[in-house]
Amino acid sequence: METTVSNKLDQFSADLSVSPLAIPQALQHAAQAYLSGKDFPTTKSERFKYTRLGKLASAAFTNAIQLDTAQLNAYCVLNDAYTIFVNNDQIIVPQNLPSGLEITQIAQHPGTFHDASFNDIFGALNVLHAQNGLNITLAKHCTLDKPIQIVQVNSGGKHFYRHHFTFGENAEAAIYVVSKSLADTISFAHTHFQYDIAQSARIRVSKIQDCSAGHFDFNEDRAQQNAQAHFEINTITLDGSFVRNDAAVAVEGQHAQTYLNGAYWLKDEQHVANYTTMDHRVANCESFETYKGVATDRSTAVFNGKVFVRKDAQKTNAYQSNANVLLSENASVNSKPELEIYADDVKCSHGSTTGQLDETALFYLRARGLSAASAKNLLLQAFMEDVLTYIKEEEALAYIHQRIADRFNWNY
Amino acid sequence: MSNYTENELAQDLENQEYKFGFVTDIEADTVPIGLNEDIIRLISAKKNEPQWLLDERLKAFAIWQEMTEPEWAHVHYQKPDFQAIAYYSAPKQTKKYESWDDVDPELKETMKKLGISMEEQQRLTGVAVDFVMDSVSVATSFKAKLSELGIIFCSFSEAVQEHPELVQKYMGTVVPSTDNFYAALNSAVFTDGSFCYIPKGVRCPMELSTYFRINAGGTGQFERTLVVADEGAYVSYLEGCTAPQRDENQLHAAVVELIALKDAEIKYSTVQNWYPGDKEGKGGVFNFVTKRGICETNAKISWTQVETGSAVTWKYPSCILKGDHSVGEFYSVAVTNNFQQADTGTKMIHLGKNTKSTIISKGISAGNSQNAYRGLVQIHKGAQNARNFSQCDSLLMTDHCGAHTFPYIECKNPTAKIEHEATTSKIGEDQLFYCMQRGISEEKAISLIVNGYCKEVLNQLPMEFAVEAQKLLAISLEGSVG
Numbered sequence: 088m089e090t091t092v093s094n095k096l097d098q099f100s101a102d103l104s105v106s107p108l109a110i111p112q113a114l115q116h117a118a119q120a121y122l123s124g125k126d127f128p129t130t131k132s133e134r135f136k137y138t139r140l141g142k143l144a145s146a147a148f149t150n151a152i153q154l155d156t157a158q159l160n161a162y163c164v165l166n167d168a169y170t171i172f173v174n175n176d177q178i179i180v181p182q183n184l185p186s187g188l189e190i191t192q193i194a195q196h197p198g199t200f201h202d203a204s205f206n207d208i209f210g211a212l213n214v215l216h217a218q219n220g221l222n223i224t225l226a227k228h229c230t231l232d233k234p235i236q237i238v239q240v241n242s243g244g245k246h247f248y249r250h251h252f253t254f255g256e257n258a259e260a261a262i263y264v265v266s267k268s269l270a271d272t273i274s275f276a277h278t279h280f281q282y283d284i285a286q287s288a289r290i291r292v293s294k295i296q297d298c299s300a301g302h303f304d305f306n307e308d309r310a311q312q313n314a315q316a317h318f319e320i321n322t323i324t325l326d327g328s329f330v331r332n333d334a335a336v337a338v339e340g341q342h343a344q345t346y347l348n349g350a351y352w353l354k355d356e357q358h359v360a361n362y363t364t365m366d367h368r369v370a371n372c373e374s375f376e377t378y379k380g381v382a383t384d385r386s387t388a389v390f391n392g393k394v395f396v397r398k399d400a401q402k403t404n405a406y407q408s409n410a411n412v413l414l415s416e417n418a419s420v421n422s423k424p425e426l427e428i429y430a431d432d433v434k435c436s437h438g439s440t441t442g443q444l445d446e447t448a449l450f451y452l453r454a455r456g457l458s459a460a461s462a463k464n465l466l467l468q469a470f471m472e473d474v475l476t477y478i479k480e481e482e483a484l485a486y487i488h489q490r491i492a493d494r495f496n497w498n499y
Numbered sequence: 500m501s502n503y504t505e506n507e508l509a510q511d512l513e514n515q516e517y518k519f520g521f522v523t524d525i526e527a528d529t530v531p532i533g534l535n536e537d538i539i540r541l542i543s544a545k546k547n548e549p550q551w552l553l554d555e556r557l558k559a560f561a562i563w564q565e566m567t568e569p570e571w572a573h574v575h576y577q578k579p580d581f582q583a584i585a586y587y588s589a590p591k592q593t594k595k596y597e598s599w600d601d602v603d604p605e606l607k608e609t610m611k612k613l614g615i616s617m618e619e620q621q622r623l624t625g626v627a628v629d630f631v632m633d634s635v636s637v638a639t640s641f642k643a644k645l646s647e648l649g650i651i652f653c654s655f656s657e658a659v660q661e662h663p664e665l666v667q668k669y670m671g672t673v674v675p676s677t678d679n680f681y682a683a684l685n686s687a688v689f690t691d692g693s694f695c696y697i698p699k700g701v702r703c704p705m706e707l708s709t710y711f712r713i714n715a716g717g718t719g720q721f722e723r724t725l726v727v728a729d730e731g732a733y734v735s736y737l738e739g740c741t742a743p744q745r746d747e748n749q750l751h752a753a754v755v756e757l758i759a760l761k762d763a764e765i766k767y768s769t770v771q772n773w774y775p776g777d778k779e780g781k782g783g784v785f786n787f788v789t790k791r792g793i794c795e796t797n798a799k800i801s802w803t804q805v806e807t808g809s810a811v812t813w814k815y816p817s818c819i820l821k822g823d824h825s826v827g828e829f830y831s832v833a834v835t836n837n838f839q840q841a842d843t844g845t846k847m848i849h850l851g852k853n854t855k856s857t858i859i860s861k862g863i864s865a866g867n868s869q870n871a872y873r874g875l876v877q878i879h880k881g882a883q884n885a886r887n888f889s890q891c892d893s894l895l896m897t898d899h900c901g902a903h904t905f906p907y908i909e910c911k912n913p914t915a916k917i918e919h920e921a922t923t924s925k926i927g928e929d930q931l932f933y934c935m936q937r938g939i940s941e942e943k944a945i946s947l948i949v950n951g952y953c954k955e956v957l958n959q960l961p962m963e964f965a966v967e968a969q970k971l972l973a974i975s976l977e978g979s980v981g
Contacts (some may be wrong), residue, residue, distance in 0.1 A: 123858060132534070133571070137909075202570075209815065226525075246682065353706065388547055396901075401898070411910070413910055413912070413915070415913055416880065416913055418911075418913065419910060421907070422906075422908040422910075422919075423906065423907050423908065424906060424919070424921070425904060425905050425906075426893075426903060426904040426923055427901065428893070428895065428901060428923050431895035431925040432898070432902070432925055433895075433925075434922075434923075435922065435923040435924070436920065436921060436922040436923070437904070437919075437921050438918075438920040439906070439918075439920075440916075440917060440918050441878075441908060441910040441917040442915065442917070443914060448629065458714045
């Protein structure tokens, strides 16, 4: 009887090293307690109802390949940005930062980690096994002249990262997180992002997820947002066979605004799951969620959005929408928009649609001389474009358009 | 079991009673408290059931013992002690009535209090009522008229005796005993319920109605309802519930199965007003019901429910749209007040081509209550051109209550169209102001607005029910405005 080996979780975590980071004891204990006796979740577990982990459990991860700066440079999406490279345990931090902006490696300058919650075994594993991460601080009243760009290149092996952002009062910044991976490598990355957003800060986080087929990408975003702050997470998923995003925003101060947006273009056997938790704890706040996607081939898209409106969060405006276009018989879309509301003077709504392109719109375009393919492309582009309007940097937008054009033969 | 004769059955029953040393007491007709195989054998024997049914019960019991109570619902309650329940209770006078006049006057009085008034219903409305007092059906009216058309409408135990072939053919086909914890429990210990069969091409000329009540303290009710509409048939079925005040929580775990064969249509309406517990949230009925229907080609099943009662509700009337062109509908108003908790919704499972489903759910939460919609729309691979529209609205009356929405939308077919929308808000101050400015009192204005809000659902109810439901809404929300 090989009872010990049959546990996939033990197998998976056997070669992970203990985290050297200064993670609070209580959090570590919670993670240990959470993991004890657990195995990889099956589709019976609510959180992994639509995600099969069999491939991850049986993946033969390739050895991590160390890349040099010149090689890493090729993966940048933005040319003019404060660019940080994350490659395996190596983190390269830019020099000559403007005053007010500090970027250090957590392994060298441990910041303060909050008791961030985790929702699954991977979040708990991160607490115990994260090897490195970034500590990024933007002082109050600082407006960054150009975006911060974190380029994470996955080149084999299993890696856990913890990034900690602290934004001072009235600070303003755009952050790009670009996730790429080397072809022909098999890798796993779980990244925990913690954002502390002070009053009146205006922060835009945009993620461009564009990995290769052999990469398993997990992201866990935890944000605490204070009064009058504006916070955005835009998750753009292009390539990558396995992507799970779990974003949770807790609003702690009044008159804050939160945007959670996502767009995904799926083909082949891609599996992309977006989980969001919007927690309205105080009154007079607004949140907007728009997740849109196209699923072709044998891909699966999962959306699970949760909006909490706590008892005292009167006058909350929460809006959530998930729209999907299903283009293939073997693709599937699972959507679960949830509302949990404990205050009465609120306006909350959610909508979810799944369907195909409108026949009449297609006819309209074809009657005007467009081919079937270009009519379809035009409609799909238009459908997805309202998420892309949140991507303000031209270079990034051009990159996204180019990648979609390459992958789907859409001509912009 | 085919060569099992009546004599053998009689012998078996005799032996069973002897075996367990049970002495039938005609007056006190409640089986001992608790649940084990012997109790199930006893219930089955008491009801003079054939062996196959007993086997089914025992099989379900074995399955139930392996299961654990579901905990995923958004409700919190003290789990019932299944060994502290008496699984069978019948009114003391169990003989069959020849006519309505023979009915025990005390029983009639209770019914009057409940506002059912059978005489009136018989005379004025033409509704055939199969009245379930605790677990045994006491009176059935209009039977003759229905049987002329070949319609079978009787209590479940009667159907087991008289139409065993139909019961055996259809029972458990939509809700198998393996389905869930409470369905398994019901399959093991169900006492009575209603059975309805509409033959081919027959349109049932009147609305069929059953009034359920829970009467004796400490008895859970486990009804079983089976409605079969044969090809091209139509039936509208009403189910209404009331329960007197009780201190301890009472468990109610029913199973309702609807079978709509080719071109058939079943309309199933429920008004549920069981005791919701007092203002402190003490007592009240636990309502854990499994309701499901299956639609063959071109068939239609429409569920309409007005839920105002019960301390805890856990109920998801569902449609399996198996046949091509079949239609499923779900219209629901769920009102929770004080400390009531409801987790209710529907499942629409699209298997056939060109299937259509509509979900309209209106939740109203008041007091300290929690009201959740939980629904599933599942489009399978072969469901070409499936269409679903869902709308779930919640109305919050106070700042202590909660309204929640948990929809699951799963699509595996690219030609399907699914729309889901949900909103949560409170009664508009401008609407209230408008009414009050025109001399309508606040209470009345709220009742007016709430009725308007529920109109889409109430319109689906048959006439008599619609009136009753409107009154119920007003009573349920009395003085609840925060």
